[in-house]
Amino acid sequence: MVTKRRLSLFAALIFALFASACAPDGAVENGGSNTLTTYFRARLVISEVMASPVNESSGEFIELANVTDKPIDVSNWRLMVGGASDRLVAYRENAAPVIPARSIALVVDRDFANDFALPEGITLLTTPDRAIGAGIAASHTISLLDEAGAEVDHFTPPAASVSRGTSF
16 A cells, blocks of 8 residues: 555655745644645645554554655654654664655554565654554544644544555
8 A cells, every 4th residue: 555655645745846835844734634735834744544454563654754855853753643642763773763855754663574565765763662652543643743842744534444454
């Protein structure tokens, strides 16, 4: 499913280049819920969520897209999932938690088993404990908070039930 979303993410990044001329860099709309305006004004957005993976113990992820022309250091950023807040850290030892310009990162469980194909060079992030927040459930709203604690983006899942192995 990650592969299918690459085309839509690529198209969104192209549009973001155009939109950046219309919106100041880093401007964030308050209260957005993955609307196009929020998507183009935010510097980092939640672009995909896998809440119900085939492998429940290690397959959950949150995809973040850096839509700016600059790398973003997320070492002091947090994710709020199911009421629990977690700091973002690099998944790989001795790596910096930096998302390159115009690219994506995956936030995975500490127990990530690398059981699905990842694009070469993708940034992997995780949280200091074993689960992302309280564990991602299809009913959890996910918020991305910047270094100042301000909400940059949030994702509310669709009301319909999601079958195992389907991301949204």
